[in-house]
Amino acid sequence: MNDWQLCGLSLRPGEKRQTVLRVPMEGTPNGGSIGPGSEKRGREGDYEIPATLINGARPGKTLLVTASIHSGEYVGVPAVIRTAAELDPAKMSGRVILLHCVNTSGFWGLSPALVPEDGYNLNHGYPPPAEKRVGGRIAAWFLRELLPQVDFLFDLHGGSQSETMTPLIFYPDAPGVTAEALAAAKALDVETLVECEGRDGEYR
Numbered sequence: 001m002n003d004w005q006l007c008g009l010s011l012r013p014g015e016k017r018q019t020v021l022r023v024p025m026e027g028t029p030n031g032g033s034i035g036p037g038s039e040k041r042g043r044e045g046d047y048e049i050p051a052t053l054i055n056g057a058r059p060g061k062t063l064l065v066t067a068s069i070h071s072g073e074y075v076g077v078p079a080v081i082r083t084a085a086e087l088d089p090a091k092m093s094g095r096v097i098l099l100h101c102v103n104t105s106g107f108w109g110l111s112p113a114l115v116p117e118d119g120y121n122l123n124h125g126y127p128p129p130a131e132k133r134v135g136g137r138i139a140a141w142f143l144r145e146l147l148p149q150v151d152f153l154f155d156l157h158g159g160s161q162s163e164t165m166t167p168l169i170f171y172p173d174a175p176g177v178t179a180e181a182l183a184a185a186k187a188l189d190v191e192t193l194v195e196c197e198g199r200d201g202e203y204r
């Protein structure tokens with residue numbers, strides 16, 4: 001089994017690595033993460049997304065798990081961090097990309113949902129418009145670097161600041177996707193499943 005190449009990194013079979021993935025933000029005057037250490041990077045630094053990459057000991061599907069696409073929906077962040085700590089690559093088939101907190105500038109900036117630098121909603125508007133120079137670049141990075149590698153995307157949202165929610169799963173209704181997405185949703189311990197006809201979300 002070959003090493004896994006992702007975002008300029010290489011992982012051996014059976015390896016787990018905690019890292020920071022970097023979205024290039026050259027030429028973006030208000031780009032770069034807000035948060036501890038950001039003052040040292042200057043205002044044109046890369047946008048940093050904390051992540052854990054797990055390359056299972058045996059071949060299989062690749063799963064992408066994302067939290068804090070909407071930065072005020074906090075519950076996904078510790079859920080992803082705990083999951084990353086618990087998973088044992090020696091017992092796993094396939095690969096998992098866990099993004100602990102995607103909208104890091106919104107998280108540190110206390111934004112309820114949007115990327116604060118440009119007001120972009122990472123849950124809508126794919127492909128991203130060119131004028132969205134921070135959130136749009138994160139979305140373009142998803143399309144370019146991550147989505148071509150993955151079989152499933154599991155995106156964690158939560159009511160948090162906006163609303164009260166019961167646990168539920170949206171699964172996409174789209175050609176060539178619905179049956180497998182529904183099968184994956186049914187494998188999880190959540191009773192409420194909602195077929196989603198959205199056409200411009202990052203789950204598309």
Ligand SMILES: [Zn+2]
Pocket residue numbers: 070073123157158
């Ligand atoms: Zn949300």
